[in-house]
């Protein structure tokens with residue numbers, strides 16, 4: 001049994017590591033109002049470069065740290081120059097999506113180079129521990145604290161006494177005014193990306209040594225923790241990010257002490273949601289801080305959608321409807337079934353992210369809620385599968401809307417952060433609520449699809465079932481968009497201040513969109529549960545949320561036909577080209593990057 | 608096409624500016640002779656601040672030409688234009704609110720590298736704006752509007768510009784400060800800095816300007832020497848028309 005002092009030391013050390021990530025996020029947010037979702041990937045890259053240096057090149061510790069910092073800084077500079085600078089004049093969602101795409105690409109490249117299996121990253125310090133008070137502290141703890149303090153000091157000196165540091169601060173406070181003083185904003189961006197990446201990379205190295213292990217799952221975790229710490233401290237506030245990080249480290253450490261390890265992340269995300277809801281500008285925000293997002297909806301690229309004639313849609317529907325009667329392989333049907341399930345999720349997301357402008361990064365949680373509800377209803381209460389799936393849809397609609405509703409007053413990036421956190425919370429609750437969800441074991445033996453007592457086991461019947469459900473949902477959504485309600489949704493997206501001035505109740509409309517969207521996603525998850533027959537807390541993960549986002553951007557945000565087309569394309573094309581599974585995520589990341597850069601309105605245009 | 612006079616430091620020729628679909632400037636032509644104070648008058652939303660942004664390269668025109676000292680500014684970025692010798696006092700001052708007054712003023716010298724001369728210039732600013740002396744380490748955001756205007760002007764002067772562009776420098780100031788600001792503009796000008804200023808208050812601006820232009824919904828409707836315009840009955844009409852259109 002460790003002492004409280006040990007938990008405190010552990011909390012502060014982990015907090016130090018988070019601070020190295022969060023400070024970089026804060027610097028970047030300060031100068032470009034961007035949450036850099038690739039920050040965790042740089043941390044991952046730092047950890048693996050450290051592994052190469054330590055294990056293969058046998059570099060001494062100080063050199064290891066320098067190598068990692070320089071290499072990571074280079075990665076940061078490349079991201080800024082080639083990933084983000086070309087997007088300077090794009091809509092505000094573009095750089096955010098680009099960092100998500102970059103993060104996928106970097107993570108996959110690391111995974112392909114080093115394999116997904118964890119590796120041991122040996123600490124280069126002697127394994128001894130000193131007694132202090134009732135606890136112990138080791139050389140690595142001291143190293144991490146030292147690196148944290150040194151970085152903070154260097155950063156302070158840089159910002160306070162160097163010319164470039166002044167430029168960074170001036171740009172963070174007023175970009176246009178800084179330019180009018182002759183500040184080259186590109187150089188400022190370069191500087192902050194380089195610094196943020198160096199700090200993030202070193203952080204990855206230290207964490208790897210601390211836990212003596214590195215693996216590719218570190219990336220998303222680091223981004224999430226860094227974002228939590230940064231938002232808690234106030235987006236863009238550098239000292240705030242440090243304090244937020246230490247606070248987060250302590251909250252987690254004490255939480256683990258009281259409730260156990262599997263609750264660690266739950267505390268982080270609950271803290272985030274509480275801060276977002278109560279103090280979206282962070283715990284230390286000064287009263288006169290500018291709102292962190294523009295007040296009107298420049299988040300979605302305006303475009304003229306491609307008009308597809310009704311007869312063409314009818315023909316396409318008919319072709320897909322009779323497809324199983326043609327001599328096509330089981331494999332083709334299976335692929336299309338996956339596309340229809342993804343299509344339902346995309347319908348949901350395109351409504352929420354496109355039509356009403358709430359870019360959700362946690363949409364897989366709605367799948368999970370629908371899947372678990374439907375599985376448990378049919379298994380535990382013997383509810384017929386057809387009804388159970390509808391129950392799953394209703395539960396997703398209700399629970400999803402209830403969970404997101406505290407965040408309705410957030411905008412832009414903040415919605416994305418909140419939905420990401422809520423998605424993680426759902427998956428952590430599933431993991432920890434063992435009496436209902438069976439925890440990490442998951443649910444097996446879920447009954448197969450059936451309708452009115454007939455089991456749908458043949459691929460053809462499953463195909464038709466999922467296709468018909470998707471078409472019905474799409475038709476409903478099409479009707480919805482054409483109605484007065486749809487116009488109100490778009491009005492809110494385009495300018496919620498004006499929409500409010502016209503007397504539209506934002507909360508009511510956002511709820512309606514999430515209810516409809518939650519239902520579609522829940523139904524998709526429900527069907528999936530009965531197809532897979534086994535689900536656990538990782539079946540529906542952030543990767544799927546991002547895949548769904550890529551699908552709807554590919555199709556055109558808000559575009560119903562586009563969502564389905566995007567799903568068919570992203571599920572189908574890798575099959576057509578026989579792309580191995582491990583390269584798919586990489587391809588999705590690249591597709592997202594290319595779309596953002598060259599065709600932000602998607603294939604069929606935003607609506 | 609009107610040919611700019613040969614001694615013009617800054618010229619805008621047939622500039623057409625758009626925000627998306629909306630046209631803000633229609634064949635705008637303005638010239639600022641070397642050593643003069645030129646004032647652009649106009650009501651709300653007539654396109655005055657956009658003219659400033661065109662000069663500074665923050666907004667690029669769809670057509671037309673902008674030259675400074677004979678060379679085109681159109682291909683340049685804002686920092687490059689600033690390095691050519693144009694300093695600005697933006698609308699609503701736009702100080703770096705969380706930086707100190709000293710840091711704000713020194714930010715004005717960002718394009719310079721001569722440390723000692725910068726320090727001397729800072730002292731000079733304190734004689735020109737004596738009130739700022741006690742406020743140097745205070746947060747700029749905590750100053751009064753009039754004091755902020757002084758900081759903004761000191762900041763602009765610190766780059767040793769050949770020309771200063773000012774957007775409504777007297778806006779929101781008490782009469783005492785308005786006089787002070789106008790006096791300072793005249794002093795700055797007498798030291799050889801050309802001034803292009805945007806104003807809504809015609810009678811004030813015409814006090815100190817050499818030439819003036821009147822902008823109405825993106826078109827120059829009147830221009831000439833300040834002395835002539837002061838007595839022109841149309842100036843009031845143009846004015847009221849401009850405000851009503853806004």
Ligand SMILES: Nc1ncnc2c1ncn2[C@@H]1O[C@H](COP(=O)(O)OP(=O)(O)OP(=O)(O)O)[C@@H](O)[C@H]1O
Nearest residue numbers: 626631649650651652653654655656657658698807
């Ligand atoms: N960034 C922008 N995007 C779109 N329209 C803009 C933008 N900036 C200004 N406008 C519009 O261009 C027109 C001219 O604006 P500008 O700011 O140049 O006017 P102004 O004469 O400075 O007005 P004021 O006296 O209120 O400062 C206005 O109709 C304004 O709404």
Ligand SMILES: [Mg+2]
Nearest residue numbers: 655656657698
């Ligand atoms: Mg203006």
